Every structure is written in C-alpha cells, then in structure tokens.
Amino acid sequence: MEIPGILSIAIFLPFISAVIVAVFLTGKTARGFAVIASALELVVTGYIFVAHRQNGYDFSEKITSWFPESFPVQYFLSVDGISAPLILLTGLLGIVAIFASWNITERTKEHFMWLLLLQGAVIGVFTSMDFLLFFLFWELELIPMFFLISIWGTGRKEYSAMKFLIFTILGSAFMLIGILVIFAGTGTFDMTKISEALPSSNLIMPVGILFLFMSIGFAVKLPVFPLHTWLPDAHTDAPTAASVMLAGVLLKMGGYGLLRVSAGMFPDQLEKYAWVLALLGVINIIYGAAITIRQTDLKRLIAYSSVSHMGFVLLGLSAMGGGITSLAMTGAALQMFTHGTITGLLFLTIGFIYERTHTRHIPDLGGLARRMPVFTVSLVVAGLASLGLPGTSGFVSEITIFLGAFPAFKLATIIAAFGVVLTAAYILWMIQRSMFGPEKERFAQIGDATAVQVIPIGLLIVSIIGVGIYPAFVSDVFTEGITEMLNMTGAN
Amino acid sequence: MNYADIILIAPEISMALLASIIIIVDLFSSNKKLLAPLSLIGLLVPLCFCIMVRDNPSLGFKGTVKVDDFSLFFKYVIILATGLVILSSTTYAKRFDKHQGEYYSLILLSATGMMLLVSAVELITIYIALELTALPTAALAAFIREKKSAESGIKFLILSAVSSAVLLYGMVLIYGFTGTTHLSEIGTVIANHLSTSEQITDNGILLFSVILITAGFGFKISAVPFQMWAPDVYEGAPTPITGFLSVASKAAGFAIILRILYAVFENEALSSDWASMMAVLSAISMSVGNLIAIKQNNIKRMLAYSTIAQAGYIMVGLAAMAGNTTLYTSGPVGILVYLAGYTFTNLAAFAVITAVSEDSGDDSVDSFAGLIKKSPTLAVIMTVSMISLIGIPPTIGFMAKIYLFGAAVETNLTWLAIVAVINSVVSAYYYLRVVKTMFIDSPDEEQEIHPKFGVLSAAVIAISGTVFFGFFPKPIIELARDAINTIIG
Numbered sequence: 001m002e003i004p005g006i007l008s009i010a011i012f013l014p015f016i017s018a019v020i021v022a023v024f025l026t027g028k029t030a031r032g033f034a035v036i037a038s039a040l041e042l043v044v045t046g047y048i049f050v051a052h053r054q055n056g057y058d059f060s061e062k063i064t065s066w067f068p069e070s071f072p073v074q075y076f077l078s079v080d081g082i083s084a085p086l087i088l089l090t091g092l093l094g095i096v097a098i099f100a101s102w103n104i105t106e107r108t109k110e111h112f113m114w115l116l117l118l119q120g121a122v123i124g125v126f127t128s129m130d131f132l133l134f135f136l137f138w139e140l141e142l143i144p145m146f147f148l149i150s151i152w153g154t155g156r157k158e159y160s161a162m163k164f165l166i167f168t169i170l171g172s173a174f175m176l177i178g179i180l181v182i183f184a185g186t187g188t189f190d191m192t193k194i195s196e197a198l199p200s201s202n203l204i205m206p207v208g209i210l211f212l213f214m215s216i217g218f219a220v221k222l223p224v225f226p227l228h229t230w231l232p233d234a235h236t237d238a239p240t241a242a243s244v245m246l247a248g249v250l251l252k253m254g255g256y257g258l259l260r261v262s263a264g265m266f267p268d269q270l271e272k273y274a275w276v277l278a279l280l281g282v283i284n285i286i287y288g289a290a291i292t293i294r295q296t297d298l299k300r301l302i303a304y305s306s307v308s309h310m311g312f313v314l315l316g317l318s319a320m321g322g323g324i325t326s327l328a329m330t331g332a333a334l335q336m337f338t339h340g341t342i343t344g345l346l347f348l349t350i351g352f353i354y355e356r357t358h359t360r361h362i363p364d365l366g367g368l369a370r371r372m373p374v375f376t377v378s379l380v381v382a383g384l385a386s387l388g389l390p391g392t393s394g395f396v397s398e399i400t401i402f403l404g405a406f407p408a409f410k411l412a413t414i415i416a417a418f419g420v421v422l423t424a425a426y427i428l429w430m431i432q433r434s435m436f437g438p439e440k441e442r443f444a445q446i447g448d449a450t451a452v453q454v455i456p457i458g459l460l461i462v463s464i465i466g467v468g469i470y471p472a473f474v475s476d477v478f479t480e481g482i483t484e485m486l487n488m489t490g491a492n
Numbered sequence: 493m494n495y496a497d498i499i500l501i502a503p504e505i506s507m508a509l510l511a512s513i514i515i516i517v518d519l520f521s522s523n524k525k526l527l528a529p530l531s532l533i534g535l536l537v538p539l540c541f542c543i544m545v546r547d548n549p550s551l552g553f554k555g556t557v558k559v560d561d562f563s564l565f566f567k568y569v570i571i572l573a574t575g576l577v578i579l580s581s582t583t584y585a586k587r588f589d590k591h592q593g594e595y596y597s598l599i600l601l602s603a604t605g606m607m608l609l610v611s612a613v614e615l616i617t618i619y620i621a622l623e624l625t626a627l628p629t630a631a632l633a634a635f636i637r638e639k640k641s642a643e644s645g646i647k648f649l650i651l652s653a654v655s656s657a658v659l660l661y662g663m664v665l666i667y668g669f670t671g672t673t674h675l676s677e678i679g680t681v682i683a684n685h686l687s688t689s690e691q692i693t694d695n696g697i698l699l700f701s702v703i704l705i706t707a708g709f710g711f712k713i714s715a716v717p718f719q720m721w722a723p724d725v726y727e728g729a730p731t732p733i734t735g736f737l738s739v740a741s742k743a744a745g746f747a748i749i750l751r752i753l754y755a756v757f758e759n760e761a762l763s764s765d766w767a768s769m770m771a772v773l774s775a776i777s778m779s780v781g782n783l784i785a786i787k788q789n790n791i792k793r794m795l796a797y798s799t800i801a802q803a804g805y806i807m808v809g810l811a812a813m814a815g816n817t818t819l820y821t822s823g824p825v826g827i828l829v830y831l832a833g834y835t836f837t838n839l840a841a842f843a844v845i846t847a848v849s850e851d852s853g854d855d856s857v858d859s860f861a862g863l864i865k866k867s868p869t870l871a872v873i874m875t876v877s878m879i880s881l882i883g884i885p886p887t888i889g890f891m892a893k894i895y896l897f898g899a900a901v902e903t904n905l906t907w908l909a910i911v912a913v914i915n916s917v918v919s920a921y922y923y924l925r926v927v928k929t930m931f932i933d934s935p936d937e938e939q940e941i942h943p944k945f946g947v948l949s950a951a952v953i954a955i956s957g958t959v960f961f962g963f964f965p966k967p968i969i970e971l972a973r974d975a976i977n978t979i980i981g
Contacts, residue, residue, distance in 0.1 A: 065966075066964075066966065067965070067966055067969070068966060068969050068970055068973065070822075070973070071822075071895065071898070071969065132894065136885040136886070136890070137885075139884050139885050139890070140884070140885050140886065142884065143879060143884060146924070147931065150928060150931070150932055151931060151932055158928060158932065161928075162921065162924065162928075165920065165924065166917060166920065166921065169884075169916075169917050169920055170914070170917045173910075173913035173914060173916065173917050174910075174913070176894070176897065176913055177897075177901065177906065177909055177910055177913060180894075180897060180898045180901040180902075180909065181901055181906065183898060183901075184898070184901045184902045204901070204904055204906060205906060
C-alpha cells in the first residue's frame with residue numbers, strides 16, 4: 001500500500017520531534033523521546049525503502065502553488081532507486097547517532113534537538129526533486145552540524161566547526177549560481193525535467209563551467225582532494241554522534257549530488273572530464289590512505305580513511321568516460337551505502353572506547369581486547385569490512401567499482417587497487433596497536449559495552465554482514481535507479 | 493486641493509497628527525507609560541487609511557503625489573518598522589525621562605517624511621519629504637545627550653545636508669534640461685530627446701545628473717562610497733533608532749531610487765550606463781562592508797558595516813534592472829522582497845541588542861557571551877536573525893537572496909552574482925561569531941536576563957515574520973510584483 005505523504009512525514013517527523021524536545025522536555029525524557037522519534041523514523045525510512053524495492057512506489061508529492069508562477073519553485077518530493085537506500089541509511093544512522101549520545105550530560109536536550117534537525121534536513125536533501133528545495137535542505141543541514149561540533153566537540157572545536165561551515169557554504173555558493181544559471185536557461189527548477197531541457201536550452205555560461213560550478217559544491221562535501229582539508233578537523237573534533245552522521249550521511253550528500261546532478265544532468269560533460277574524476281579518485285584513494293597510515297589519533301585516522309574511501313566513489317563515477325556501464329556507478333552508489341554503515345560503526349566504537357579510556361592516542365592504548373570484548377569485535381568487524389574482506393559489505397562495493405571501472409580506466413583502477421592494500425595495512429595495524437598486545441595497568445578498571453551501547457553496534461553489524469552476504473538487497477535498487485537515470489539522459 | 497487629494501495623503505496626515513497628539517499628551521500628562529501604547533494604537537489609523545486608499549490608486553496635488561501599489565508597499569514596510577521600533581523602545585525610552593514624548597513623536601515625524609517620500613513623484617516634493625525624513629532622525633540620533641550620541645547626531649546632520657545638496661544639484665540639472673519637475677514629464681522629454689538627437693554631450697548631462705542623484709541617495713542607503721557616516725552614527729544613536737535607520741530609511745531611499753530610475757532614466761541608452769555603475773557600486777559595497785565587519789567588536793558597529801554590505805546585495809537588484817532591450821522586473825521585485833525581509837530580520841536583531849544592552853550596559857559582542865543560558869529566547873531569536881542575514885534557510889533572508897541573485901543571473905550579471913555569494917560566505921564568518929559567542933562562550937556573570945514585555949514582543953513579532961515568510965514567501969513576492977507592475981506602466 002502506498003501511503004500518501006510518507007516523504008513529508010519522513011522529513012517533518014524529526015523536525016517536529018526536535019521542536020518538542022527543545023520546548024517541552026529536558027534531560028532523560030528528552031533522550032527517551034529522541035530514541036522513540038528516531039526509531040519511528042527508522043520504521044518510516046525502512047518502509048519507504050522496502051515499498052520502493054518491492055513495488056516501485058515513488059511516493060511523489062508535489063505542491064506547485066508554493067511560489068508564484070514566475071519563480072516556479074515547487075515542494076516536490078520523490079524517491080527513486082538512487083535515493084531510497086540513502087534514505088534508509090539516514091534512518092539507520094539517525095538512531096545510531098541518538099544511541100551514541102546516550103551519555104551526553106551537558107546541554108542534553110539541545111544535543112538531541114540538533115541531531116533530529118540534522119536528520120530531517122538530510123532526508124530532505126535525498127528526497128527533494130526540486131532544485132531549490134534541494135538547495136534549501138542542503139544549506140539547512142549546516143547549522144545543526146555547526147552547533148554539534150562547536151558545543152560538544154573536543155580540541156579545537158570552534159575552529160573546526162567554522163572551517164566545516166565556511167568550506168561547505170563556499171561550495172554551495174557556487175552550486176547556487178549553477179542552479180540559478182540552469183533556471184535562467186531552462187525556466188524550471190524541476191530536477192526530473194532539467195536533464196531533458198538542458199541540452200536544448202540557451203545557457204548564459206559555457207556548460208563546462210556550469211558543470212564545474214555544480215560539481216564544486218558536491219566535491220567539497222564528498223570530499224575530493226584538494227578540497228578535503230575541513231574533513232579531518234571536523235571529524236576529529238566532533239562528538240561521536242556528529243562524527244557518525246558526518247561520515248555516515250553528510251559525505252553521501254556529496255556523492256549523491258555527483259550522481260544525480262553531475263552525472264544525471266551533465267552526462268556529456270562527465271564523460272568529457274571522466275579522466276579528471278579518475279585522476280582525483282586515485283589521488284584521493286592513495287594520498288588519503290598514505291596519510292591515514294601515519295595517524296596516531298584514532299578518529300583522525302578514520303577521518304582520513306574516509307577521504308580514501310570516497311575516492312572509490314569518484315573512480316566509480318569516472319567509468320562513465322569509457323563506454324559506460326551502469327556497473328561502476330552502482331558500485332559507487334553501493335560504496336556510499338556501505339561506507340556509511342562501516343565508518344559509522346568505526347566512529348561509534350571509537351567514541352565508546354574514548355568515553356572509557358579518555359584518550360584516542362593510539363600509542364597510549366593497547367591490550368583492551370580482554371577488557372572490552374564487544375568493542376573489540378565491533379572494531380574488528382568494521383575494520384575488516386573497511387578493508388574489503390569478502391563476506392562484508394565493503395568487499396562488494398569495492399569489487400563492483402573495480403570491475404566497472406577497469407574497462408574505462410585500466411591504469412587508474414590498477415593503482416587504486418593498491419589502495420586496498422594500504423587500507424589493510426592501516427586498519428590491521430590500528431586494531432593491533434589499540435586493542436591487542438599486553439594489557440595495561442591503567443585500563444584495569446574499565447568495562448565493556450553497556451546494553452544500550454550494544455543496540456546501535458548490533459544494528460550496524462547486522463547491516464554490514466547482511467549486505468555483505470546478500471548485496472542485491474541494496475544494489476538491485478541502486479541499479480534500477482541508475483539505469484533509469486541513464487536511460488533518461490539518453491546516455492546509455 | 494480638494495477632498496480627494498486629502499484622502500490620498502490621509503495616511504501621512506494622520507501620522508503627522510499622531511505625532512502632534514503624542515507631544516500634547518506628553519505636555520499635559522505626567523504618566524509617560526501611556527505614550528508608547530498610544531503611538532502603537534495610533535499607528536493603526538495610517539495603516540487603515542493605507543488599506544482604504546488601496547483600491548483607487550491615483551495622482552493628486554497637481555500630480556506631485558502618487559498613491560499606487562508601489563508606494564503602499566513601502567508604506568506598509570515603514571509602518572511596520574515604526575511599530576516595531578516603538579515597541580522595542582518601551583523600556584529603553586525610560587532613560588529619556590521627561591523627553592519621552594519628543595522621542596516617540598520624532599520617530600513618527602520621520603516616518604511621515606518617509607511615507608511622503610515613497611509616494612512623491614515630483615522633484616521638489618521628493619526633496620521636501622527627504623528633509624522631513626532626515627531632520628527628526630538627526631535629532632533622534634543625538635537623543636542620548638552624551639558625547640558619542642551627539643557626535644552621531646551632528647555627523648548625520650552634516651552629511652545629510654551635504655548629500656541633499658548634491659542631490660539638489662542633480663535635480664537642478666534635470667530641471668534645466670527638461671524644464672519640468674514632474675517625473676513622468678521628465679521621462680517623456682528625455683525619451684523624445686534621445687529618440688531624435690544623437691548628441692552625446694546631452695547624454696553626458698543626463699548621466700551626470702544620474703550620478704549626482706545616485707550619490708545623494710547613496711547616502712540614504714549607506715552604499716559605498718557614501719557609507720562613511722554609518723558606523724559612527726549607528727554606534728552612537730540609541731539602539732532602537734539604529735534599527736530604524738537601518739531599515740526604514742534604507743527602504744525609503746531604495747523606493748525613491750527605483751522610482752526615479754524607472755520613471756526618468758529607463759531609456760535604453762542611459763540604463764545600460766547606470767546599470768553597470770550600480771553593479772560596480774554593489775560589488776564594492778558588499779565587499780567593503782563585509783570585510784570591515786569581520787574586525788568589529790561593537791555589535792552595533794558590526795551591524796552598521798553589515799548594513800553597508802546588505803545595501804550592496806540590494807543594489808544587485810538595481811543593477812539587474814536594465815537589460816539590453818527591456819527592463820527586467822525580477823530585480824526590482826527582488827529589491828522589495830529583500831527590503832521587507834530585511835526589515836523583519838534586522839529589527840529582530842536590534843530588539844535583542846536593545847534587550848541585552850539594557851542589561852549589560854554595553855554594546856560589545858562579548859556582552860552576548862553565554863546568552864543561551866541567560867535568556868534562551870533572546871539567544872534563539874538572535875541566532876535566527878543572524879542566519880537570515882547570512883541567507884541560510886528557513887528564513888526570508890534566504891528566499892530574498894535567491895530571488896535577487898536569480899535576477900542577476902537572468903540579466904547576464906553572473907559575475908555579480910558570484911561576487912555576491914562569495915560575500916555571503918565571508919559574512920557567515922562574522923554573523924556566526926555572534927552565534928558562537930552566545931552559545932559557547934561563558935558569561936562573566938550567570939545572571940539571567942528577563943527581557944521586558946515590549947522589547948520581547950517586538951523581537952518575537954519580527955522573528956516570526958522572518959521565519960514565516962522564509963517558509964511561505966509567496967505573499968510578499970506577489971505584493972512586490974504588483975507594486976513593481978504599477979511603476980513600469
């Protein structure tokens with residue numbers, strides 16, 4: 001059954017919950033309410049995903065009378081194969097983030113309020129089919145993240161929060177110009193119509209520059225070298241929940257934008273500049289991994305590994321350059337999903353460990369495995385998935401990208417494959433140094449996961465292994481969405 | 493002059509009467525608490541008259557005053573701003589003790605001038621209305637009667653006089669060229685002239701008068717390079733008056749610029765010239781305003797520079813007015829939407845500043861430290877207002893910026909749109925510094941602030957407008973569109 005208005009519910013459920021938390025609740029009740037709200041949200045997003053997968057519902061909602069006709073912004077939401085899994089991912093990581101903040105004592109209700117606002121905004125980004133609405137949600141997500149980092153963060157939190165904000169807003173400034181140019185040329189903000197209307201429209205700037213403007217916004221978010229420098233700072237200094245959301249969902253907004261806008265609306269340009277994407281992808285992968293190896297802060301290490309992993313997304317997209325197959329793009333999309341769950345779990349576990357050890361400095365850790373078996377298992381699972389062990393979701397997405405990208409860019413794919421070796425090195429080394437080895441005196445008193453902390457860990461492990469064993473559950477949806485998109489642009 | 497003419501300017505007359513009534517009541521009553529409520533209720537009278545005359549727009553007083561959707565739009569904005577400023581002055585004005593009556597009536601008189609200014613379509617009327625606007629404002633700026641405030645008043649008075657002189661010279665040139673002071677006739681004469689003659693020197697004279705007039709009004713809207721007065725005057729003036737200056741007098745200034753440029757200089761041969769001049773001034777204004785604002789530690793000074801930058805954004809709309817063949821309407825519509833949104837947003841900010849400075853006694857950004865703990869309501873209102881000034885959703889600031897910059901792109905001014913969005917990024921830094929101070933820094937003393945009813949309700953009303961129209965901007969856009977359609981003719 002197609003429930004009408006479910007997308008609006010998915011967006012406004014977190015928003016309204018956030019307002020209720022902020023106005024009426026305090027402390028533990030706020031926390032309890034946030035858990036219920038995010039659990040409901042998980043059910044809603046799960047329903048959207050499953051209903052789309054089984055029955056192909058797109059749940060379109062359209063209100064055209066929102067703006068005057070001369071400036072035809074619409075309230076237009078819809079779901080397709082590209083966005084459905086990402087919506088599910090947002091629902092999943094939303095509740096994980098709430099559980100990750102279980103022990104927040106400082107300004108509790110504010111924390112949950114911002115998390116819920118953030119979640120609603122991201123769902124809005126993934127469901128909007130009107131360009132300006134998309135941009136609205138894109139900007140809306142900045143403020144919660146700014147507060148989450150700058151209030152509950154550690155270290156140079158204020159600097160990192162501001163850096164995150166300025167980088168993103170600069171990227172989106174160019175995107176805004178791009179959107180306005182597209183509007184001036186085609187007379188519409190409707191994303192489903194733009195790809196058809198663009199080739200025949202009279203643009204006031206060369207389409208190559210337009211493509212660049214749009215892509216810069218997404219490249220900052222993904223992030224693409226050399227626009228990535230905000231990421232290590234923001235991740236390292238963010239509180240656990242914010243790191244989970246940032247790595248798990250917010251980076252995916254960049255990948256989603258590249259897929260939906262850069263590839264979906266400018267297939268010719270993407271084909272033309274595919275070699276640039278491949279090059280940047282390889283730089284991301286190798287440079288990111290090389291820097292990761294020498295990190296000594298657990299969070300910073302995972303942050304740089306994200307740079308490396310997002311390089312695979314770029315590589316997958318670049319396959320469009322050589323007689324494209326939808327395979328590599330599916331891999332890229334799948335990589336976003338799997339990286340979301342894997343890195344989410346890594347940040348979550350590290351956050352929990354840090355709560356107990358009060359240090360993230362790897363040389364200070366060690367011998368924790370016996371004291372905290374649950375965390376060790378979760379770190380090992382996430383780590384192995386991150387390095388692409390068969391049977392985990394990480395393997396599926398990376399192998400798909402390699403298979404898809406190889407025909408297009410052989411050399412780049414070969415070099416990128418070495419990235420996997422580097423990943424294995426830093427992940428295994430990290431786990432070995434921090435969790436195993438001789439037990440240390442000062443960690444004698446610390447305990448393992450509480451029951452509450454097992455819930456989010458369990459959720460993520462299930463999704464990692466589940467997708468690893470039966471990847472078609474997610475990849476079928478992506479394939480369907482991407483094929484549809486490529487057909488529409490006439491590029492296939 | 494006949495009965496119909498009187499009805500036409502009934503809003504202005506009732507506003508002036510209200511100002512007089514306030515003074516008289518002040519004279520005979522020792523209860524100063526009555527004054528603010530009385531002014532607020534009294535404001536409903538001009539508002540009702542505005543709504544009454546809405547249905548039959550017409551020209552009056554031998555073609556010197558024109559009531560149309562355009563002037564009414566600005567009258568609504570001015571009345572709204574006046575109401576909010578009076579509301580946020582209720583406790584602030586207590587420090588003026590015996591002179592509260594003068595304070596309120598000067599605000600009302602200045603508003604009268606502005607309302608007259610936006611409906612004036614004849615050069616001499618424009619000039620008189622302008623002076624009526626400026627003189628009470630100068631007195632208000634000096635109202636605190638201490639050194640900084642006096643400096644503020646004097647500076648405003650002198651620079652206002654200079655700019656008036658420049659403006660007058662521009663008007664004289666136009667009169668000399670066309671032999672009439674009525675805007676519509678001037679427009680016709682110029683159009684006829686340009687279609688028959690090829691003499692570049694005459695164009696030069698016209699262009700020179702455009703430059704002089706722009707300089708005169710550039711002062712009103714505090715655009716670079718006529719912005720020098722703004723920071724000092726803003727800092728020294730009573731806080732609610734600073735808010736009043738930043739929105740109402742700016743709105744009136746833009747109204748008359750739009751009117752003159754549209755009615756008189758819309759001709760293609762001229763418009764491409766002044767449009768590029770506006771584009772350059774706009775880019776410079778926003779860049780200078782934003783870059784200097786970063787360094788400011790006094791919040792009123794910071795917002796003064798922010799106003800200069802905002803004037804730059806609004807001028808994007810002026811630059812986007814003239815295209816190659818026809819006048820585009822999105823630019824001017826964007827200006828009106830932006831001005832309305834800016835009125836809500838900035839007055840919310842100034843209401844909060846008024847409330848906070850009443851408590852802390854100074855205007856530094858640091859006095860906002862830990863405001864979230866001292867008064868969550870004020871902190872949230874200030875945050876939303878800063879977000880709107882940056883142009884982040886869900887606020888009217890976002891919608892208005894999109895609209896304005898969209899107009900720029902539409903008219904091939906993509907470079908200006910790029911400068912503008914980069915400027916918005918720069919501005920995010922200093923606006924968010926205020927937010928950061930409120931949410932993260934710890935206050936010197938943990939004392940809670942309980943804002944008084946008047947200033948709090950002003951802030952709440954203003955911020956509700958900011959957010960409501962951020963979600964549903966359609967009513968404002970449509971009002972603005974109707975307004976612009978009436979002056980295109």
